[in-house]
Amino acid sequence: MGSSLAEATELKNKGNDAFKKQDWPEAVEWYTRAIEAYGKEPSFYTNRAQDANKAIELDPSNVKAYYRRASANTAILHHREALEDWKLVVKKAPGDATAKIRKTECEKIVKRDAFLKAIEVEDAPSAAEGLDVEHMAVDPSYDGAKLGKEMTLEFIEDMIERFKNGKKLARKYVFQIILAVMDIVKKEPTMVEVDIDGGQEITVCGDTHGQYFDLMEIFRLAGKPTEEHMFLFNGDFVDRGSWSTEIALLLYAYKWLYPTRFFLNRGNHETDDMNRMYGFEGECRAKYTERVFKLFSESFSALPLATLIGKKYFVLHGGLFSDDKVTLDDVRKLDRFKQRQPGQSGLMMEMLWTDPQTQPGRGPSKRGVGLQFGPDVTKRFCETNNLEAIIRSHEVRMEGYEVEHDGKCITVFSAPHYCDSTGNKGAFIKIDPEYKLKFTQFDAVPHPNIKPMAYASNGLQGLI
The missing domain is CATH 1.25.40.10 (Tetratricopeptide repeat domain)
Structure with a gap:
């Protein structure tokens, strides 16, 4: 001093x-x-x-x-x-x-x-009310694959190419995909629990933030989802990057195709206030309709908040809690449908917003929302719940990932060169049937000349 x-x-x-x-x-x-x-x-x-x-x-x-x-x-x-x-x-x-x-x-x-x-109406009707998707016509000029009552790999491969070429999906298919996935995730528990059997693996990805072409690089390096190759995307699929609808629709299509092999955790950007400010609402309006955003919003509020892999790795977007007494059982019992948005306090907010810190104990958040938790907090949580580690995302890491808190807290971030300005690598984690972790780093790939935050509120254009 x-x-x-x-x-x-x-x-x-x-x-x-x-x-x-x-x-x-x-x-x-x-x-x-x-x-x-x-x-x-x-x-x-x-x-x-x-x-x-x-x-x-x-x-x-x-x-x-x-x-x-x-x-x-x-x-x-x-x-x-x-x-x-x-x-x-x-x-x-x-x-x-x-x-x-x-x-x-x-x-x-x-x-x-x-x-x-x-x-605001407390019990507002669903945006799906009165939406007759079954009898909705597809414009005769639509040149993509047709979608019936079930998702197919052929349709997904076609939509991947459409999105690469700057094309959109027919609005009917957009509605079908969101509604099908909303129905699936509503039936999932707040904490999904998955084991890795012999011959399987799971790839865990962090924030993708509307960086569609970097998502393509993940699938090129890691391999695409299959029945044997599971995926978990750990929140913040949307906002900031200008291909958020493409990422959300593609991840949802895979969720529909592989409902018990493809997993989505909610992030702090799968929330209305963030979507209004950081681009996703504006992008939905520009590329589709306001109703598409409202349906996505409903589906986001139904997403699970965490995934427990092999009873060893607790995966959630933000981090740990303000109270040491919180256990995995409390997460299991959390009724995420009581409130659609996380608010400024409570378990849901903490799961979406908190960050690790190097010093012991807990401290105020550098974000102004949530809190920070130290290595001793992580150690106690892992010991109480018999965990190897927590895996979280939520923060840029220059190397794409970071292992901290004596190996008990792992951050993975999958949006390289974040917002075209940060220069960071992206990363993903593969977990095998022995529950060993393998980290892969990757660099950003070229994308069409559309800047990040292209659809964001004007007041945030300079605050990336």
Whole structure:
């Protein structure tokens, strides 16, 4: 703690260098060390958006700190808090055109959210009500494979090629796929339990975030799903990347074809508020219809929250809990249908939002939602539930995956060069009948010239 300002500034500069190389985790590490070395300099805190409060406490006139806090609150959908800060930024820096745009967008979102809340109905009818898919016509100009009452491998192979070529599915088939999968996942438990028999394997993938062409690379390297080759996609299929409908429909088609061999966990981006901000709702509207989004939304809220593989690996999108007393039995008993959206507290929110930390115990989330859990928390959870490890996703890892907490916490992230800006590798994990893990890293592949967040709310275009 006795370090000088000069030494701490040198640490901060190393963070800036890492930031320029788009190595975000290393940048945060250097910024954290700078703060630990000299905690009285406000500018150090503005480099980590979650520390903007401290920067403002040290220097209430620090415009950059208000800007960072507004950006952070916008990103985690705390729009009312963000709007107050955007107003302050515009007042203190009236020449900042970007801040004015963000303020205007934030005002629109606050009004929209208020309107949606006002018209919200607790027991709203399903978007499927009155939808006569059976008698819906397919346009005669549609040049793809036909879909009958059951999914076929031929149809999936055709849709893979259609999506590669920028083509869409007939709307009737989109409705059929979503409705069929919604019916399947509603019957699954909150925690699906699967064993790997001889001759089988399971491939576990993390976030894909609408990066369809990188999903194709996963299937090229890992092999496509079959009865013997199971898959688990661990949430965040959609948002940010601009081929989210393609990924969601393809994963759903495989789920329909292999209902007991292909598994989908819900992520924090399979939720309405995130989909409205980060592109999936806009993409559904642009490529199909508002009703398609509403059906996807219903199906997302029915997805399982976790998968237990061989009673050894607990796989969920975010991470562990605020209470050590929570066990796998509590997850089994969790009624995920009581609330469609995760809210700001409770087991569902924690399963979708929490992150690991290096220090023991629990700490506040750097996201502003959920919490962070240390290696001791993971160790106790694994010992209590006789687990080898937890497998989670939810965070970019520069190498595509990371094994931490003494091997008990494994993060896998499957969207390489995330948002066309991060430079990270992607990864997936194969688990064999002996329950051994094999990690495969891969690089991003070229894709058509459509930028990430193409369908997102305008206020988030610069907050990737």
